[in-house]
Amino acid sequence: MQIETLIIGAGAAGMMCAAHAGPGVLVVDHAKAAGEKIRISGGGRCNFTNLHSSPQNFISRNPHFCKSALKRYTQWDFIDLVGQYGIAWHEKTLGQLFCDSTAKDIIATLYAEMEKAGAQLWLQTSVAAISHDGAEFTATLTRDGRETHVKAKNLVVACGGKSIPKMGATGFGYQIAQQFGLPVITPRPGLVPLTFSDDRFKPLAGVAAPARVSAGDAQFDEAILFTHRGLSGPAILQASSYWQEGESIDVNLIPQAGLLAALQSARQSDGKKALTTVLGHALPARLVDYLQDELGLTGNIADQSDARLTTLCDALAHWQLTPAGSEGYRTAEVTLGGVDTDALSSKTMQSKDVPGLYFIGECVDVTGWLGGYNFQWAWSSGWAAGQAIRGT
Numbered sequence: 522m523q524i525e526t527l528i529i530g531a532g533a534a535g536m537m538c539a540a541h542a543g544p545g546v547l548v549v550d551h552a553k554a555a556g557e558k559i560r561i562s563g564g565g566r567c568n569f570t571n572l573h574s575s576p577q578n579f580i581s582r583n584p585h586f587c588k589s590a591l592k593r594y595t596q597w598d599f600i601d602l603v604g605q606y607g608i609a610w611h612e613k614t615l616g617q618l619f620c621d622s623t624a625k626d627i628i629a630t631l632y633a634e635m636e637k638a639g640a641q642l643w644l645q646t647s648v649a650a651i652s653h654d655g656a657e658f659t660a661t662l663t664r665d666g667r668e669t670h671v672k673a674k675n676l677v678v679a680c681g682g683k684s685i686p687k688m689g690a691t692g693f694g695y696q697i698a699q700q701f702g703l704p705v706i707t708p709r710p711g712l713v714p715l716t717f718s719d720d721r722f723k724p725l726a727g728v729a730a731p732a733r734v735s736a737g738d739a740q741f742d743e744a745i746l747f748t749h750r751g752l753s754g755p756a757i758l759q760a761s762s763y764w765q766e767g768e769s770i771d772v773n774l775i776p777q778a779g780l781l782a783a784l785q786s787a788r789q790s791d792g793k794k795a796l797t798t799v800l801g802h803a804l805p806a807r808l809v810d811y812l813q814d815e816l817g818l819t820g821n822i823a824d825q826s827d828a829r830l831t832t833l834c835d836a837l838a839h840w841q842l843t844p845a846g847s848e849g850y851r852t853a854e855v856t857l858g859g860v861d862t863d864a865l866s867s868k869t870m871q872s873k874d875v876p877g878l879y880f881i882g883e884c885v886d887v888t889g890w891l892g893g894y895n896f897q898w899a900w901s902s903g904w905a906a907g908q909a910i911r912g913t
């Protein structure tokens with residue numbers, strides 16, 4: 522079978538690319554359905570982009586790489602697309618846009634766009650081998666137990682990362698990159714809960730609090746959530762993408778200024794109250810109980826000197842924690858690292874050395890923050906490759 526373009530992976534990036542790559546496109550995926558991660562994303566409502574999307578929200582060894590694609594296919598372009606299909610949406614928080622109804626509306630939109638473009642989709646199809654003779658790619662595909670050889674001028678790798686293997690994530694894109702001599706930045710789980718070795722937070726499981734979490738050079742002001750095995754919540758997930766094994770994170774439990782003044786004022790007005798009771802106005806009571814021994818929270822508020830209160834506020838603002846690890850690919854929302862952007866054109870996503878070979882979406886070393894940024898990268902990079910292919 523002879524086609525123009527073979528796309529491996531019918532996820533967000535692959536479907537977007539198929540809708541724009543011109544005639545003669547075949548998309549293959551080993552899963553039973555296309556866009557499975559879209560379906561489960563955002564609690565079933567898909568956080569499909571972010572109003573504030575800009576290159577600063579992406580992690581990559583080359584922070585400039587994502588700029589071109591993000592600038593040419595923006596969040597406003599995707600918002601316009603969902604508008605054309607009459608999908609109602611709302612902003613939840615921090616510019617994060619969600620479908621009012623269901624993530625399936627986004628999948629239906631991409632299906633419709635692919636259909637309009639005449640792209641074919643083969644599901645439950647596995648790729649046994651790929652070769653390149655200098656002019657064309659040949660892929661050996663297995664579908665319904667039968668082997669098919671497909672020849673294509675262009676090969677687009679849109680296999681995603683390694684996150685959530687249960688959903689069919691394989692890291693196959695990295696293998697293809699290596700087969701064609703493209704370097705791969707070591708993949709690792711991102712947007713992932715952090716774990717601690719000694720079950721230390723088990724008594725706090727379920728407690729949430731606002732915090733400012735710092736890891737590496739980054740800091741995030743959002744909620745943290747204690748779990749049986751460690752820490753989660755948006756601020757921790759965001760920080761996890763900047764955290765390296767062995768390093769500690771800094772958790773500011775009093776991100777709003779003013780606790781010292783509030784404690785000093787309580788010393789005047791409520792001197793007989795226990796320090797823990799007064800702290801319970803600023804922090805969840807279970808967290809205060811938990812910190813009682815660690816921070817020596819004894820006595821009444823009247824017994825606390827200014828120096829003591831200052832030390833206490835400092836300790837709450839700089840809780841240094843060293844995670845043992847993370848929950849790994851089992852629950853990670855994304856995979857950091859991937860195909861080295863040095864080997865790709867930032868305008869087209871095409872390999873600099875192998876003409877006709879493209880990498881898009883999560884398998885590239887561009888990873889977004891939590892909040893719709895990863896889908897925006899999938900749309901922008903898929904669109905950029907599609908445009909380039911259509912123009913060739």
Ligand SMILES: Cc1cc2nc3c(=O)[nH]c(=O)nc-3n(C[C@H](O)[C@H](O)[C@H](O)COP(=O)(O)OP(=O)(O)OC[C@H]3O[C@@H](n4cnc5c(N)ncnc54)[C@H](O)[C@@H]3O)c2cc1C
Nearest residue numbers: 530532533534551562563568680681693882883893895896
């Ligand atoms: C639980 C969860 C929730 C998320 N929520 C959000 C959110 O709300 N907003 C956001 O921006 N991001 C979210 N993400 C991240 C987002 O889903 C991904 O970044 C995005 O789907 C990446 O798109 P992609 O097309 O590159 O890869 P994917 O969507 O992962 O698609 C890759 C496709 O390739 C197929 N494939 C893999 N290996 C092979 C193979 N060997 N042969 C054939 N096919 C193969 C897979 O079956 C899959 O269909 C979430 C992720 C998870 C896990």
